[in-house]
Amino acid sequence: MDGHKDAPQTWQVAGVVSFYMSAALVMVFVNKAVLNSSPDLPLFFLLIQLTLAVVLLHGAAFVTKRVEIPRLELKTAKKLAPVTIVNVVGLVFNILCLRGVDASFFQIARGMVLPLTIIVSSIHGRSLPSLRVIVAAAIVSAGFFIGVAPASPSDTTDRWHEAPSRLSIAYGVLSSLFIAIHAVLIKLSLPHAQNSTIQLAYWQNLGSALLLGPFILLQGELSKLSQLVRTPEWNAEVFVWGSIITGVFGFLLCVAGLLSIKVTSPVTHMFSSAARSAIQTLLGVWLFGDLFTANRAISILVIAAGTMYYTWVKSVEAAPAPARPAPPVPKDDIEANGGMQLEQIEGEVHDWQDEKRRHPA
16 A cells, blocks of 8 residues: 555644634634633633533534544543543633633743643652653743733833733643643543443543533522623623633634644644744733733743754654664464564553554554
């Protein structure tokens, strides 16, 4: 068979990367617009997104057999409870972080995802990362601390009030931590969802929605919603349409992520992520008048550089070693002919190489 037939075309790669970047940017900015208009309803807003994702997965299952809705069994729900709880806690911290920071600062606030994922994966795997991986984590960490460091008065003039609060930065770090734990739990949970990312996504969205319900009541968000409805100044259209758009694009982002794994290479994905960070910063300044300082610009560049260096390191480490001539083996030595082991690669934010093996193009 000709290998060129299986290789993705340039237009396919460009289309998938553009789709992924567009969906991710829409999610961030529409989320921010809704949170600006309704800052007291973050959990209710998140509940609507999760519910829409479940509904859309059911709709997709009617359209194509590739989307399979799992059977709801208590035994499976108990096995998937850890990954579901970590998922919903991470989502809550994520949306609380976005509520409190500029859209252009959001990537910086969550800049510790890679270092924390490396730490969590190393603890889970009881192994030390390579020196080059540690260097990559150190570069990304430096970029994060550059971004959260107080800017000089000359950079901000009279706009000190727009600097993010420490609480919002703490939400970003906690969000990054739970994303790191979630990345490890995903690998452990997939077998309980028949090794289907779609089924696991369904379980997580449904379970997260159910877990959010009691906390919405405890936070009194329903009573706050009823008060907003009676407030003439509240723009309900932004909340309603924002909820629908982010719910739909959240579902599309899941699909785009799977397509990105299947069609693009890890390096292409990381370059697209770096480009998305730059575009997100520029759009944040233009649409919301976000604060933009030299610290933030340098931070974004350093985080992107460290992430791309990490991707390069992992691609080199995952490359197969050059073949060595095997010594002569006696014909009756059966065990010497078998037992090839695959090197386990720990510490990935997104283990794209592993995904490509499970989802061949």
